[in-house]
Amino acid sequence: MSYDVITISREFGSGGRTIGKEVAEKLGIPCYDQEIIEKLAEESGFSKDYIEDKGEYATHKNWFANAFASSGTHHGSSNQDYLWVLQRRIILDLAKAGPCVIVGRCADYILDKEYNCLKVFIHASIEKRIEHILANYGERKESPEKRLSDKDKKRKAYYKYYTETEWGVAKNYHLSLNAGVLGVERCVDIIADIYNME
Amino acid sequence: MSYDVITISREFGSGGRTIGKEVAEKLGIPCYDQEIIEKLAEESGFSKDYIEDKGEYATHKNWFANAFASSGTHHGSSNQDYLWVLQRRIILDLAKAGPCVIVGRCADYILDKEYNCLKVFIHASIEKRIEHILANYGERKESPEKRLSDKDKKRKAYYKYYTETEWGVAKNYHLSLNAGVLGVERCVDIIADIYNME
Numbered sequence: 001m002s003y004d005v006i007t008i009s010r011e012f013g014s015g016g017r018t019i020g021k022e023v024a025e026k027l028g029i030p031c032y033d034q035e036i037i038e039k040l041a042e043e044s045g046f047s048k049d050y051i052e053d054k055g056e057y058a059t060h061k062n063w064f065a066n067a068f069a070s071s072g073t074h075h076g077s078s079n080q081d082y083l084w085v086l087q088r089r090i091i092l093d094l095a096k097a098g099p100c101v102i103v104g105r106c107a108d109y110i111l112d113k114e115y116n117c118l119k120v121f122i123h124a125s126i127e128k129r130i131e132h133i134l135a136n137y138g139e140r141k142e143s144p145e146k147r148l149s150d151k152d153k154k155r156k157a158y159y160k161y162y163t164e165t166e167w168g169v170a171k172n173y174h175l176s177l178n179a180g181v182l183g184v185e186r187c188v189d190i191i192a193d194i195y196n197m198e
Numbered sequence: 199m200s201y202d203v204i205t206i207s208r209e210f211g212s213g214g215r216t217i218g219k220e221v222a223e224k225l226g227i228p229c230y231d232q233e234i235i236e237k238l239a240e241e242s243g244f245s246k247d248y249i250e251d252k253g254e255y256a257t258h259k260n261w262f263a264n265a266f267a268s269s270g271t272h273h274g275s276s277n278q279d280y281l282w283v284l285q286r287r288i289i290l291d292l293a294k295a296g297p298c299v300i301v302g303r304c305a306d307y308i309l310d311k312e313y314n315c316l317k318v319f320i321h322a323s324i325e326k327r328i329e330h331i332l333a334n335y336g337e338r339k340e341s342p343e344k345r346l347s348d349k350d351k352k353r354k355a356y357y358k359y360y361t362e363t364e365w366g367v368a369k370n371y372h373l374s375l376n377a378g379v380l381g382v383e384r385c386v387d388i389i390a391d392i393y394n395m396e
Contacts, residue, residue: 011369121368121374123368123369168367168368168369169366169367169368170319170321170366170367170368170371170374171209171321171366171376173368173374173376174375174376174379174380175374175375175376175380176319176368176371176373176374177372177373178369178371178372178373181372182372182373182392186392186395190388194380194384197384
């Protein structure tokens, strides 16, 4: 089977972003991650920080409040819904342009009907993720445990809200890997080998 | 990292049992699956059918009823709890005897603290699982969809009841594979390669 796109869903701090980038390098295809945020910022006029905050990490509660607020709306729908529609189109355009790796942003769900996606989920233990976020983003006022737990909850809620399916449930992916135990290199090899298989 | 045991949790009809057997053959180590039921039958005096019915596929409701019933008890605890204790000991003994593959029976949870397990979850689409059960077990009075959905629910409830963790959630395994898409052979290779890695 040949795949059009590799989608990488990942827990925050699991190394999924690095794995996506390295898989793409190994296969000689582009990897889209922050580029999607940049395109969203460019097309919507919202700042990248606003998009990150109100996008993948927004809570259902916020959307609900926004949907009925006079502010936070755009052409009659909430800003989040407007960003979702833009994001969907951007991701469909990227997939149309040729084989690629897409990290996050519900690409697995968005592309599922029209493209043959290899759907990957990357996770790691809480200890490994704490190591990763402290090394990459440093200390914050909130404990690393709290930061991770908040991100997980919000990402899960966002995914559920727009896709009506469960984020992180094994059967929604072709392949789920614990990058903390297997290591980045091994994960990259497994994904690239499956992409290349007949 | 070297692993003591490979545990294979699987959806009914996903091909997980075949994958476990073939991984073990490839690695030259034993695979325990039906052997655990046989040992349980031998040690408890219950029939294999009773164990299969009251074991992995029992519902919480049944256990609850049994726990307060005068029948269905053994030395003051429910038959299911008694079988769980026996099963736990049998699985710990098997792991102690040397490297092996163990299919199902919550071995991932039972061995987690004492052994270095490579924890695998095997799943497949509903269509592939229907094909599999019709080919292997034939038609029944109930539709294949109903049979699969009942088994999933019961297995999930059993796992949750005894382990207090979620069955089929990616982060509870090192590796989750869709055997319907990847194929048995590819799954066997991935698992055996990881087991063999330094």
